[in-house]
Amino acid sequence: MKISPILIVAIAGILAAGPAAALDLDTFWSTLDEAGHNEMSPLGMFMAADWVVKGVMLSLLFASALVWVIFAARITILRWERSVLRRGYRDLDKIGTLTSTEGKFSEKKGVVGQMIRAAQRERSCSGDGVAMKAGIKERAGSEIARIEAGAARRMSLGAGVLANVGSTAPFVGLFGTVWGIMNSFISISESNTTNLAIVAPGIAEALLATAIGLVAAIPAVIFYNILARGMGGYKVMLADAGALVERTLSRDLDLATKDAGNMPRFAAVPAQAAE
Structure with missing residues (x-):
């Protein structure tokens, strides 16, 4: 069995960094433990919070x-699909006919390839008669419209999560804040004192829930607006690609009808009279 040189270098690096990595891990856990005992640190406020407030924060x-993961995935897929759609549009516009795209778009999984295969399938099923031209265009246009709608629907997956988080996260954080402040007032009544040093940690941990809610909501709103603008441009590109496929199909049908009309017609030879 051959061992890759890259694997040997990686193993050597891990072994060399072993003590340093272990030291850094110990430092991390010690720092985390110190932050947990500090009541005014974010981690300390979380550890000292009520179980309801902890649930809200978590x-x-x-x-x-989830918002960050969805945005990273959706924006990457959107850019990739737009580049594929743009290349397919340029290739079809350069070729200018559907009959010459079988080798180029037969195996592609892009939206333009789906539209072309749908148009070719409808044409092959309907025939090239002059009387069938309008029906072929109508049925192919309907199928292309469904492909456009399906591509736009798939691309919008996850946008609803961003919208929901952006609209509800501040109120969820506010619920945690109200619950924490309520507990602080209860502790005031139980301790029979209005000393701010006693109730300040409870109020601070309650306000932390609102801060986390804003941290979740603000990026969600920004990311949703970015995806909405990107989706608007993607839908326009889909419409342009569908219109190009329909125009190319219509041109092919007209050329086929013209070629059929230019075929030489032979006059019927009159039958000779029986002798």
């Missing part, structure tokens, strides 16, 4: 992480 942190 749910908002999960929503914030």
